Amino acid sequence: MAEAGPAGESPAEEAAAVIGATVPTGFEATAAAEVQEKLGSASRVSKDRGKIYFAVPARCLPQVHRLRSVDNLFVVVQEFKDYQFKESKEDALKDLEDLVKKLPWTDPLKVWELNNSLKKKKTKRKKHNQQSSASKEKLNDDGEEERTDQKDASEQEDCAQATEPASGQGTEETEETGAESQNGGDDTEQPEAKDELHGGSGGETKAGDGKKGEGDAKVLKFRVTCNRAGDKHSFTSNEAARDFGGAVQEHFQWKADMTNFDVEVLLNIHNNEVVVGIALTEESLHRRNITHFGPTTLRSTLAYGMLRLCDPQPTDIIVDPMCGTGAIPIEGAMEWPSCYHIAGDNNPQAVKRAANNICSLLKKNENKESSTSVGIPLDIIQWDICNLPLRTGSVDVIVTDMPFGKRIGSKKKNWDLYPACLMEMGRICTPGTGRAALLTQDKKCFAKALSRMGHIWRKSQTVWVNVGGLHAAVYLLKRTWERAEIRRSFW
Numbered sequence: 436m437a438e439a440g441p442a443g444e445s446p447a448e449e450a451a452a453v454i455g456a457t458v459p460t461g462f463e464a465t466a467a468a469e470v471q472e473k474l475g476s477a478s479r480v481s482k483d484r485g486k487i488y489f490a491v492p493a494r495c496l497p498q499v500h501r502l503r504s505v506d507n508l509f510v511v512v513q514e515f516k517d518y519q520f521k522e523s524k525e526d527a528l529k530d531l532e533d534l535v536k537k538l539p540w541t542d543p544l545k546v547w548e549l550n551n552s553l554k555k556k557k558t559k560r561k562k563h564n565q566q567s568s569a570s571k572e573k574l575n576d577d578g579e580e581e582r583t584d585q586k587d588a589s590e591q592e593d594c595a596q597a598t599e600p601a602s603g604q605g606t607e608e609t610e611e612t613g614a615e616s617q618n619g620g621d622d623t624e625q626p627e628a629k630d631e632l633h634g635g636s637g638g639e640t641k642a643g644d645g646k647k648g649e650g651d652a653k654v655l656k657f658r659v660t661c662n663r664a665g666d667k668h669s670f671t672s673n674e675a676a677r678d679f680g681g682a683v684q685e686h687f688q689w690k691a692d693m694t695n696f697d698v699e700v701l702l703n704i705h706n707n708e709v710v711v712g713i714a715l716t717e718e719s720l721h722r723r724n725i726t727h728f729g730p731t732t733l734r735s736t737l738a739y740g741m742l743r744l745c746d747p748q749p750t751d752i753i754v755d756p757m758c759g760t761g762a763i764p765i766e767g768a769m770e771w772p773s774c775y776h777i778a779g780d781n782n783p784q785a786v787k788r789a790a791n792n793i794c795s796l797l798k799k800n801e802n803k804e805s806s807t808s809v810g811i812p813l814d815i816i817q818w819d820i821c822n823l824p825l826r827t828g829s830v831d832v833i834v835t836d837m838p839f840g841k842r843i844g845s846k847k848k849n850w851d852l853y854p855a856c857l858m859e860m861g862r863i864c865t866p867g868t869g870r871a872a873l874l875t876q877d878k879k880c881f882a883k884a885l886s887r888m889g890h891i892w893r894k895s896q897t898v899w900v901n902v903g904g905l906h907a908a909v910y911l912l913k914r915t916w917e918r919a920e921i922r923r924s925f926w
């Protein structure tokens with residue numbers, strides 16, 4: 436790395452970096468607001484949905500990795516807002532090849548190196564923590580695999596992810612099909628899946644400044660990932676990745692490797708917008724809280740977006756009445772620890788998974804001086820949403836991911852469940868100030884149920900989201916002043 440400057444910062448740390456981040460589609464504005472709040476930078480939302488761009492000094496990388504609304508991060512090498520592709524395939528691909536040597540790689544590669552050095556620090560610390568906790572008892576007693584060494588972007592004392600490979604377990608409702616893309620948070624909307632020309636890791640990870648022959652440093656391994664969307668291109672993303680990758684290899688004398696790569700070069704093509712970047716994350720940052728997955732585990736980044744829509748205030752009581760594996764309340768408790776979170780589900784297996792996820796998180800953090808070392812403000816209960824053991828008007832915020840009627844429940848059952856949910860949620864929520872963010876793909880049923888509950892809930896916003904390829908909606912509702920019908924004598 437370069438030498439430290441007068442203020443103790445290396446030139447790389449002082450350099451300005453343009454960061455690209457993939458975010459859950461529909462939550463671009465939420466992510467931009469988070470970046471503004473935590474990093475003081477304005478973001479530009481890409482025309483290509485699900486991405487934002489912002490500039491920060493490279494020394495802010497640790498904070499960038501701690502953002503809660505971003506899935507993958509990359510440093511932008513160059514962006515072309517109106518790239519003119521030649522008509523014939525050969526000419527268009529030749530232009531892409533020629534572009535490689537004209538791109539300003541030096542500063543982005545410094546940012547990538549800095550990011551790597553942060554990763555190494557974190558890996559060292561993680562190993563140390565694992566050693567010191569190795570003798571401690573395992574909390575999980577249900578025979579499920581527990582991923583205690585999962586990559587954790589939520590750690591507060593460092594920024595980048597650990598380098599060990601993660602086990603890609605779990606069938607998440609929010610997960611895209613196929614390999615996860617570094618630059619496609621919800622790439623299910625893209626007409627063509629990503630193609631890759633790849634590389635692998637090992638040895639020195641010094642990129643140099645883009646010139647050939649890096650002295651005694653080991654040859655880097657790389658891959659190019661191309662994401663292409665638009666119907667006017669004469670080439671496929673595979674062809675673009677292949678030819679662009681060939682030129683990268685030639686230019687840097689790096690070695691292409693499909694799976695074990697040090698550098699992942701991203702080529703994002705969306706109609707006439709072209710962005711070349713270098714990945715700063717190895718896997719999506721939404722994999723931060725959950726070790727015990729269920730059939731419809733929600734991304735933590737989407738959970739964050741839903742919670743943030745409700746603008747939680749200190750001391751608010753926040754409830755997820757259909758919590759599944761607990762992605763929403765766990766994210767809530769981590770990010771809004773001064774609120775009190777209550778969650779439940781009628782499925783005992785889901786409740787157990789949620790409880791195990793909390794245990795894993797507590798265990799992972801027990802050696803750290805983080806707020807979770809003293810526990811997290813969250814209780815998980817088995818209950819039926821139609822008959823919640825909570826006092827009337829006692830809850831400030833409700834955030835939940837309702838059964839879509841596909842993997843969980845059925846569309847038929849939703850016709851009874853949804854109105855009953857809205858009714859009971861209306862009862863427990865504080866009139867006048869209470870709010871709810873509800874995710875569903877069964878929009879027709881939801882609209883009908885809401886029209887029947889218009890006296891207690893007023894829709895104030897709809898955010899269209901892509902959940903594992905499904906076109907879903909998050910409805911932000913405000914509780915009216917109207918008294919809700921008290922249907923039972925529980926309290």
Ligand SMILES: C[S@@+](CC[C@H](N)C(=O)[O-])C[C@H]1O[C@@H](n2cnc3c(N)ncnc32)[C@H](O)[C@@H]1O
Pocket residue numbers: 729731732733756757758759760761762763779780781782785818819820821836837838839843844
């Ligand atoms: C879409 S899933 C929630 C997934 C969750 N967000 C997660 O990250 O795992 C919907 C959940 O609603 C629960 N559910 C369905 N009917 C319910 C009811 N009557 N009372 C409570 N929970 C119910 C299901 O068991 C399921 O876990």
